[in-house]
Amino acid sequence: MISNQILQNTIEGLKSISRIDFCVLDVEGKLLASTLEETSNYESAVTAFVASPAESQVLQGCQFFKIFDEQQMEYVLLASGETEDVYMIGKLAAFQIQNLLVAYKERFDKDNFIKNLLLDNLLLVDIYNRAKKLHIDTEVRRVIFIIETIHEKDNAALDNVRTLLGNKTKDFVTAVDEKNIIVVKEVSEKDTYKELEKVSKDMYDILRNATEEQLHIAYGTIVGDIKEVSKSYKEAKLALDVGKIFFNEKNIIAYSTLGIGRLIYQLPIPLCKMFIKEIFEGKSPDEFDEETLTTINKFFENSLNVSETSRQLYIHRNTLVYRLDKLQKSTGLDLRVFEDAITFKIALMVVKYMKYMESLEY
Known part of the structure; x- marks a missing residue:
């Protein structure tokens, strides 16, 4: 042991x-x-x-x-x-x-308990009985962080994370698969999601400097009872998956910031294909040329503001209007109209989701 x-x-x-x-x-x-x-x-x-x-x-x-x-x-x-x-x-x-x-035996027992707790392998009565026996508080605020590494980890990697996080006795570091390190962190009553974002950034900087490998960190929502820890874990896991599709430029992603991406991720692929077919008559919204896609993305970034978008693209306002009119003729959607813009934005995300799911099959 x-x-x-x-x-x-x-x-x-x-x-x-x-x-x-x-x-x-x-x-x-x-x-x-x-x-x-x-x-x-x-x-x-x-x-x-x-x-x-x-x-x-x-x-x-x-x-x-x-x-x-x-x-x-x-x-x-x-x-x-x-x-x-x-x-x-x-x-x-x-x-x-x-x-x-x-x-070490006590830590091993606690580690087993935390793993089973995360995976929903315990009855409600067993959760409280075993927590009491292991001297683990049941009614404190906790949140789950998942640290995903590129390479498979070993026990030394877990010990490194424990050391880097200060070996706090009320926090738990464990793993349920080969590449993810899970941190069950206790938070105080005054801690908000702003503090969690700071904790994530500090954790990322420390681990990145120590391991020098690519990392992704995701975290769920704060829960107030030990029986809800698995809920925060599922949220963090979902945030990690959704983040790879819609926020692949981010190294840290919170469940609370997933927005509409969380809903799209749970849609069945046949329904997504039907949506794209009905809206674009079989065409795909990501098949436009690079110039059109750049214009669309910049237009969304600037909250459908024509003047600001044309300024950032270094083009005349009339040139941007011409591009938007051309897009409207080919798709039937006018991005200057909020409802059409929402439809187009969702369509782009749906296509991104479909392509990601297809890549997992190969």
């Missing part, structure tokens, strides 16, 4: 304090961590020690100690030396590793 690197760091820290060398082995005598320059073959000695009823013993010039996880023996600790001082320091070291086992 504890990684060999954690064991190595622990005994190196103990050695720096006590100036005594340590060695951690499994119950079969396999070396897991050591501060000894030369490691002797302790396999037979460990096997004999494990089989004996003694909890500590002096063998081959070392103090041997058994370390248990509840009733199951997990490790054998060796402290180099046979004196009383070595025995006392060795007992302290064994106690420290024993406590590490307990702490």
